[in-house]
Amino acid sequence: MRLGNKLQKLREEQKMSEEEVAKQVGVSVQNIHKWENNQGYPEIHHLLKLGDIYGTTIDEFIKSDAALQSRINIREEEKEDDDELLHPGFYIGIGIMFLGTLLSLIIGNLTITMVTNIAGMLIACFYKGILKLLRDIKKDFYEQG
Numbered sequence: 352m353r354l355g356n357k358l359q360k361l362r363e364e365q366k367m368s369e370e371e372v373a374k375q376v377g378v379s380v381q382n383i384h385k386w387e388n389n390q391g392y393p394e395i396h397h398l399l400k401l402g403d404i405y406g407t408t409i410d411e412f413i414k415s416d417a418a419l420q421s422r423i424n425i426r427e428e429e430k431e432d433d434d435e436l437l438h439p440g441f442y443i444g445i446g447i448m449f450l451g452t453l454l455s456l457i458i459g460n461l462t463i464t465m466v467t468n469i470a471g472m473l474i475a476c477f478y479k480g481i482l483k484l485l486r487d488i489k490k491d492f493y494e495q496g
Contacts, residue, residue, distance in 0.1 A: 354416040355389035361405040362387070376400045392419060440478020447471035 352360075362372055362383075369383040376383070376397055385391045393401065398409050413419055451467020454460075 352415045353389050354392065354412055354419050355387045357412065357415045358383075358401065358405075359387040361401075361407065365405060367404075372401070372404060375404055438479050438482070440482075441475045444471040444473070444475025444478070447474060 362369070369380050369387070373380045373383045376393075377400070378393075378397060382391075382393070382397075386393050395409070398412055402408050402412065448468050448471030451464050451471065454467070455462075455464035
């Protein structure tokens with residue numbers, strides 16, 4: 352059962368209106384309507400309040416909705432990526448930029464600086480994206496096999 356359907360069912364069991372729930376949670380009626388129609392998900396602190404109102408737990412909300420579970424898993428993977436201080440690609444990119452600037456000072460050619468700075472910035476910026484793409488390809492490969 353989707354989270355929205357569960358929220359609506361629990362609200363109706365409590366014989367509450369969307370307005371009453373919205374007031375207790377501290378959100379607009381539109382938010383309650385959107386959540387109950389599976390057009391979005393409430394934030395965790397709103398789920399906590401809804402759990403208190405309906406006498407249930409966040410755990411039960413999450414277990415009832417497979418789409419929400421997969422969304423949480425995706426966010427956890429993104430968070431793991433973001434938790435890393437700096438990826439090696441950042442250091443590689445900065446190193447290339449530094450070497451290019453150093454070479455241009457020695458040789459006196461600004462074209463070298465421009466080319467190496469652009470290459471370094473691209474590596475620093477897109478290293479993480481390239482790794483994610485490769486991980487996704489690997490994941491798809493194993494899921495198909």
